[in-house]
Amino acid sequence: MQSKFEGRYAKNSQMLSVDEVAHLHLKKVCVIGCGGLGGYIIEMLGRIGVGHLTVIDGDVFDVSNLNRQLLSTEYGIGISKAEAAGTRLKTINSEIKVTAHTVFVDEKNVNALIQGHDVIVDALDSIESRKWVAKACTELSIPFVHGAIAGWYGQVSTIFPGDNTLEKLYHAQCGKGDEVQLGNPSFTPALVASIQVSEVIKLLIDRGDVLRNQVMHIDLLCNEINVFDL
Amino acid sequence: MQIKVRLFATLRNGRGKELLTELQENGTVRDIIALLEIPETEVAILLINGRDGTLDRPLLETDVVSIFPPVGGG
Numbered sequence: 001m002q003s004k005f006e007g008r009y010a011k012n013s014q015m016l017s018v019d020e021v022a023h024l025h026l027k028k029v030c031v032i033g034c035g036g037l038g039g040y041i042i043e044m045l046g047r048i049g050v051g052h053l054t055v056i057d058g059d060v061f062d063v064s065n066l067n068r069q070l071l072s073t074e075y076g077i078g079i080s081k082a083e084a085a086g087t088r089l090k091t092i093n094s095e096i097k098v099t100a101h102t103v104f105v106d107e108k109n110v111n112a113l114i115q116g117h118d119v120i121v122d123a124l125d126s127i128e129s130r131k132w133v134a135k136a137c138t139e140l141s142i143p144f145v146h147g148a149i150a151g152w153y154g155q156v157s158t159i160f161p162g163d164n165t166l167e168k169l170y171h172a173q174c175g176k177g178d179e180v181q182l183g184n185p186s187f188t189p190a191l192v193a194s195i196q197v198s199e200v201i202k203l204l205i206d207r208g209d210v211l212r213n214q215v216m217h218i219d220l221l222c223n224e225i226n227v228f229d230l
Numbered sequence: 231m232q233i234k235v236r237l238f239a240t241l242r243n244g245r246g247k248e249l250l251t252e253l254q255e256n257g258t259v260r261d262i263i264a265l266l267e268i269p270e271t272e273v274a275i276l277l278i279n280g281r282d283g284t285l286d287r288p289l290l291e292t293d294v295v296s297i298f299p300p301v302g303g304g
Contacts, residue, residue, distance in 0.1 A: 037304045171273055217238065228280060228296075230282050
Protein backbone atom coordinates (compact mmCIF):
# COMPACT_ATOMS: atom_id res chain seq x y z
CA MET A 1 0.00 0.00 0.00
CA GLN A 2 1.53 3.36 -1.08
CA SER A 3 1.04 6.03 1.54
CA LYS A 4 2.19 9.59 2.07
CA PHE A 5 1.98 8.72 5.77
CA GLU A 6 4.39 5.79 5.62
CA GLY A 7 4.58 4.15 9.01
CA ARG A 8 1.04 5.14 9.98
CA TYR A 9 0.30 1.57 11.02
CA ALA A 10 3.78 0.75 12.40
CA LYS A 11 2.51 0.57 15.96
CA ASN A 12 -0.10 -2.02 14.99
CA SER A 13 2.64 -4.56 14.26
CA GLN A 14 3.27 -7.25 15.54
CA MET A 15 -0.28 -7.70 16.80
CA LEU A 16 -1.53 -7.31 13.23
CA SER A 17 0.52 -8.64 10.34
CA VAL A 18 1.31 -6.48 7.31
CA ASP A 19 -1.14 -8.63 5.36
CA GLU A 20 -3.85 -8.12 7.95
CA VAL A 21 -3.41 -4.35 7.89
CA ALA A 22 -3.66 -4.46 4.08
CA HIS A 23 -6.73 -6.71 4.41
CA LEU A 24 -8.46 -4.23 6.74
CA HIS A 25 -7.93 -1.56 4.09
CA LEU A 26 -10.11 -3.60 1.70
CA LYS A 27 -13.01 -3.92 4.15
CA LYS A 28 -16.22 -1.94 4.50
CA VAL A 29 -17.81 -1.42 7.90
CA CYS A 30 -21.02 0.43 8.76
CA VAL A 31 -21.46 2.12 12.14
CA ILE A 32 -25.07 2.93 12.99
CA GLY A 33 -25.19 5.75 15.47
CA CYS A 34 -22.59 8.52 15.87
CA GLY A 35 -23.24 9.36 19.52
CA GLY A 36 -21.69 7.93 22.69
CA LEU A 37 -20.59 4.54 21.40
CA GLY A 38 -20.41 5.58 17.75
CA GLY A 39 -17.97 8.46 18.26
CA TYR A 40 -15.36 6.17 19.82
CA ILE A 41 -16.04 3.25 17.45
CA ILE A 42 -15.62 5.46 14.38
CA GLU A 43 -12.43 6.99 15.78
CA MET A 44 -10.88 3.57 16.42
CA LEU A 45 -11.95 1.99 13.12
CA GLY A 46 -10.62 5.02 11.23
CA ARG A 47 -7.27 4.99 13.00
CA ILE A 48 -6.71 1.26 12.54
CA GLY A 49 -7.36 1.69 8.83
CA VAL A 50 -10.60 -0.06 7.92
CA GLY A 51 -10.75 0.98 4.27
CA HIS A 52 -14.32 2.16 3.93
CA LEU A 53 -16.50 3.40 6.76
CA THR A 54 -20.18 4.23 6.47
CA VAL A 55 -21.50 6.30 9.37
CA ILE A 56 -25.19 6.82 9.96
CA ASP A 57 -27.10 9.09 12.33
CA GLY A 58 -30.09 11.35 11.75
CA ASP A 59 -29.52 13.36 14.92
CA VAL A 60 -27.73 16.65 15.63
CA PHE A 61 -25.56 17.46 18.65
CA ASP A 62 -27.21 18.75 21.78
CA VAL A 63 -25.61 20.31 24.87
CA SER A 64 -26.40 17.16 26.86
CA ASN A 65 -24.09 15.16 24.54
CA LEU A 66 -20.96 17.05 25.68
CA ASN A 67 -20.45 14.84 28.76
CA ARG A 68 -19.58 11.75 26.71
CA GLN A 69 -19.88 11.97 22.93
CA LEU A 70 -16.39 12.23 21.44
CA LEU A 71 -17.58 13.97 18.29
CA SER A 72 -19.50 16.67 20.14
CA THR A 73 -17.86 20.03 20.81
CA GLU A 74 -19.02 23.33 22.25
CA TYR A 75 -18.76 24.75 18.72
CA GLY A 76 -20.77 21.97 17.14
CA ILE A 77 -24.10 22.15 18.93
CA GLY A 78 -26.85 21.69 16.34
CA ILE A 79 -24.68 20.12 13.63
CA SER A 80 -25.26 16.67 12.13
CA LYS A 81 -23.60 13.85 14.06
CA ALA A 82 -22.98 11.85 10.88
CA GLU A 83 -21.37 14.85 9.15
CA ALA A 84 -19.19 15.49 12.21
CA ALA A 85 -18.08 11.85 12.06
CA GLY A 86 -17.22 12.20 8.37
CA THR A 87 -15.24 15.39 8.99
CA ARG A 88 -13.36 13.82 11.90
CA LEU A 89 -12.43 10.75 9.86
CA LYS A 90 -11.00 12.89 7.07
CA THR A 91 -8.69 14.62 9.57
CA ILE A 92 -7.40 11.43 11.21
CA ASN A 93 -7.11 9.16 8.16
CA SER A 94 -7.49 10.68 4.70
CA GLU A 95 -6.55 7.34 3.13
CA ILE A 96 -9.88 5.67 3.88
CA LYS A 97 -13.22 6.18 2.18
CA VAL A 98 -16.05 7.63 4.25
CA THR A 99 -19.77 7.73 3.52
CA ALA A 100 -21.94 9.72 5.94
CA HIS A 101 -25.73 9.46 5.99
CA THR A 102 -27.70 11.99 8.03
CA VAL A 103 -30.72 9.77 8.43
CA PHE A 104 -32.32 7.69 11.18
CA VAL A 105 -32.37 3.97 10.48
CA ASP A 106 -35.84 2.49 10.32
CA GLU A 107 -37.50 -0.72 9.21
CA LYS A 108 -37.85 0.54 5.64
CA ASN A 109 -34.42 2.01 4.91
CA VAL A 110 -32.16 -0.32 6.89
CA ASN A 111 -31.54 -2.97 4.22
CA ALA A 112 -30.53 -0.41 1.59
CA LEU A 113 -28.24 1.41 4.04
CA ILE A 114 -26.29 -1.61 5.25
CA GLN A 115 -26.14 -3.71 2.08
CA GLY A 116 -22.61 -4.40 0.83
CA HIS A 117 -20.80 -4.03 4.15
CA ASP A 118 -18.61 -6.68 5.78
CA VAL A 119 -19.67 -5.90 9.36
CA ILE A 120 -22.37 -3.72 10.93
CA VAL A 121 -21.68 -2.09 14.29
CA ASP A 122 -24.43 -1.24 16.77
CA ALA A 123 -24.10 2.23 18.26
CA LEU A 124 -27.86 2.73 18.48
CA ASP A 125 -29.80 3.95 21.47
CA SER A 126 -33.06 2.03 21.12
CA ILE A 127 -33.80 -1.65 21.48
CA GLU A 128 -36.42 -1.60 18.75
CA SER A 129 -34.02 -0.18 16.14
CA ARG A 130 -31.42 -2.79 17.11
CA LYS A 131 -33.97 -5.48 16.30
CA TRP A 132 -34.61 -3.94 12.85
CA VAL A 133 -30.87 -3.93 12.13
CA ALA A 134 -30.36 -7.49 13.41
CA LYS A 135 -33.19 -8.71 11.17
CA ALA A 136 -31.69 -6.93 8.15
CA CYS A 137 -28.26 -8.36 8.97
CA THR A 138 -29.72 -11.86 8.91
CA GLU A 139 -31.45 -11.18 5.58
CA LEU A 140 -28.22 -9.83 4.07
CA SER A 141 -25.88 -12.35 5.78
CA ILE A 142 -23.77 -9.73 7.57
CA PRO A 143 -22.40 -10.11 11.12
CA PHE A 144 -23.63 -7.52 13.64
CA VAL A 145 -21.56 -6.41 16.62
CA HIS A 146 -23.98 -5.38 19.35
CA GLY A 147 -23.08 -2.99 22.13
CA ALA A 148 -25.21 -1.10 24.66
CA ILE A 149 -24.62 1.03 27.74
CA ALA A 150 -26.51 2.25 30.80
CA GLY A 151 -24.65 4.24 33.46
CA TRP A 152 -21.97 2.00 35.04
CA TYR A 153 -23.07 -0.96 32.94
CA GLY A 154 -22.54 -2.21 29.42
CA GLN A 155 -22.79 -5.28 27.25
CA VAL A 156 -21.30 -6.58 24.00
CA SER A 157 -22.22 -9.54 21.82
CA THR A 158 -21.35 -10.58 18.28
CA ILE A 159 -24.36 -11.75 16.31
CA PHE A 160 -24.06 -13.91 13.22
CA PRO A 161 -26.82 -14.07 10.61
CA GLY A 162 -29.65 -16.25 11.93
CA ASP A 163 -28.63 -16.05 15.60
CA ASN A 164 -31.49 -14.93 17.84
CA THR A 165 -29.17 -13.25 20.33
CA LEU A 166 -31.15 -10.04 20.76
CA GLU A 167 -34.23 -12.00 21.84
CA LYS A 168 -32.09 -13.52 24.60
CA LEU A 169 -30.64 -10.15 25.62
CA TYR A 170 -34.00 -8.40 25.73
CA HIS A 171 -36.57 -10.84 27.08
CA ALA A 172 -38.75 -8.02 28.35
CA GLN A 173 -40.58 -5.96 25.77
CA CYS A 174 -39.10 -2.53 26.36
CA GLY A 175 -38.02 0.29 24.07
CA LYS A 176 -35.27 1.61 26.32
CA GLY A 177 -33.17 0.25 29.17
CA ASP A 178 -31.88 1.47 32.52
CA GLU A 179 -29.98 4.29 30.77
CA VAL A 180 -33.23 6.27 30.94
CA GLN A 181 -32.83 6.50 34.73
CA LEU A 182 -29.03 6.26 34.96
CA GLY A 183 -27.88 8.34 31.99
CA ASN A 184 -24.42 7.63 30.57
CA PRO A 185 -21.04 8.96 31.75
CA SER A 186 -17.86 9.61 29.74
CA PHE A 187 -16.09 6.32 30.43
CA THR A 188 -18.62 3.52 29.86
CA PRO A 189 -19.09 4.24 26.13
CA ALA A 190 -15.33 4.34 25.57
CA LEU A 191 -14.88 0.90 27.16
CA VAL A 192 -17.81 -0.78 25.43
CA ALA A 193 -16.82 0.80 22.10
CA SER A 194 -13.27 -0.58 22.48
CA ILE A 195 -14.57 -4.10 22.97
CA GLN A 196 -16.90 -3.75 19.99
CA VAL A 197 -14.02 -2.57 17.78
CA SER A 198 -11.90 -5.49 18.93
CA GLU A 199 -14.74 -7.82 17.88
CA VAL A 200 -15.01 -6.09 14.48
CA ILE A 201 -11.29 -6.42 13.82
CA LYS A 202 -11.28 -10.13 14.76
CA LEU A 203 -14.21 -10.73 12.41
CA LEU A 204 -12.42 -8.89 9.59
CA ILE A 205 -9.10 -10.71 9.97
CA ASP A 206 -10.75 -14.00 10.92
CA ARG A 207 -8.55 -14.55 13.95
CA GLY A 208 -9.15 -14.97 17.68
CA ASP A 209 -12.41 -15.63 19.55
CA VAL A 210 -15.57 -13.57 19.22
CA LEU A 211 -18.57 -13.28 21.53
CA ARG A 212 -20.92 -15.38 19.41
CA ASN A 213 -23.87 -16.78 21.40
CA GLN A 214 -22.31 -15.06 24.38
CA VAL A 215 -22.65 -11.72 26.10
CA MET A 216 -19.89 -9.81 27.84
CA HIS A 217 -21.58 -8.01 30.72
CA ILE A 218 -19.67 -5.13 32.30
CA ASP A 219 -20.36 -3.66 35.73
CA LEU A 220 -17.89 -0.86 36.43
CA LEU A 221 -19.48 -0.05 39.78
CA CYS A 222 -18.54 -3.47 41.18
CA ASN A 223 -15.59 -4.12 38.80
CA GLU A 224 -17.19 -7.22 37.34
CA ILE A 225 -16.65 -8.26 33.72
CA ASN A 226 -18.28 -11.59 32.91
CA VAL A 227 -18.88 -13.55 29.72
CA PHE A 228 -22.07 -15.61 29.78
CA ASP A 229 -23.17 -18.24 27.28
CA LEU A 230 -26.60 -17.59 25.85
CA MET B 231 -37.44 -25.35 48.22
CA GLN B 232 -34.73 -22.73 48.14
CA ILE B 233 -33.49 -21.28 44.85
CA LYS B 234 -30.26 -19.33 44.50
CA VAL B 235 -30.79 -16.04 42.66
CA ARG B 236 -28.00 -13.83 41.31
CA LEU B 237 -28.90 -10.25 40.52
CA PHE B 238 -26.96 -7.85 38.34
CA ALA B 239 -26.57 -4.10 37.82
CA THR B 240 -29.43 -1.98 39.21
CA LEU B 241 -31.43 -5.04 40.32
CA ARG B 242 -28.96 -5.27 43.22
CA ASN B 243 -30.21 -1.98 44.68
CA GLY B 244 -31.97 -2.82 47.94
CA ARG B 245 -31.79 -6.56 47.23
CA GLY B 246 -28.11 -7.55 47.19
CA LYS B 247 -25.98 -9.52 44.73
CA GLU B 248 -27.00 -13.05 45.61
CA LEU B 249 -29.88 -14.41 47.67
CA LEU B 250 -31.82 -17.56 48.45
CA THR B 251 -35.54 -17.39 47.71
CA GLU B 252 -38.10 -19.74 49.21
CA LEU B 253 -40.33 -21.22 46.51
CA GLN B 254 -43.02 -23.88 46.45
CA GLU B 255 -42.42 -27.03 44.36
CA ASN B 256 -42.75 -26.25 40.63
CA GLY B 257 -42.23 -22.54 41.34
CA THR B 258 -40.95 -20.45 38.43
CA VAL B 259 -38.82 -17.37 37.77
CA ARG B 260 -42.09 -15.45 37.50
CA ASP B 261 -42.73 -16.35 41.16
CA ILE B 262 -39.21 -15.21 42.09
CA ILE B 263 -39.53 -11.80 40.46
CA ALA B 264 -42.92 -11.30 42.13
CA LEU B 265 -41.33 -12.15 45.48
CA LEU B 266 -38.44 -9.76 44.86
CA GLU B 267 -40.74 -7.05 43.45
CA ILE B 268 -38.87 -6.95 40.14
CA PRO B 269 -41.13 -5.73 37.30
CA GLU B 270 -41.22 -8.05 34.30
CA THR B 271 -39.97 -5.17 32.14
CA GLU B 272 -36.74 -5.23 34.19
CA VAL B 273 -35.94 -8.83 33.20
CA ALA B 274 -33.80 -8.47 30.07
CA ILE B 275 -31.27 -11.31 30.30
CA LEU B 276 -32.54 -14.38 32.15
CA LEU B 277 -30.19 -17.28 32.74
CA ILE B 278 -31.04 -20.55 34.45
CA ASN B 279 -27.86 -22.45 35.29
CA GLY B 280 -25.92 -20.13 33.01
CA ARG B 281 -28.15 -20.65 29.97
CA ASP B 282 -30.97 -18.63 28.43
CA GLY B 283 -34.17 -19.42 30.34
CA THR B 284 -37.86 -18.54 30.47
CA LEU B 285 -40.08 -16.97 33.13
CA ASP B 286 -42.40 -19.97 33.21
CA ARG B 287 -40.03 -22.92 33.46
CA PRO B 288 -40.60 -24.88 36.70
CA LEU B 289 -37.42 -24.71 38.79
CA LEU B 290 -35.51 -27.36 40.70
CA GLU B 291 -33.80 -26.79 44.04
CA THR B 292 -30.37 -27.07 42.38
CA ASP B 293 -31.12 -24.36 39.81
CA VAL B 294 -29.33 -21.02 39.86
CA VAL B 295 -31.21 -18.08 38.35
CA SER B 296 -29.41 -14.95 37.06
CA ILE B 297 -31.35 -11.82 36.17
CA PHE B 298 -30.08 -8.70 34.37
CA PRO B 299 -32.00 -5.48 33.69
CA PRO B 300 -32.11 -3.98 30.18
CA VAL B 301 -29.10 -2.02 28.91
CA GLY B 302 -30.09 -0.10 25.80
CA GLY B 303 -28.14 3.17 25.47
CA GLY B 304 -25.60 3.96 22.83
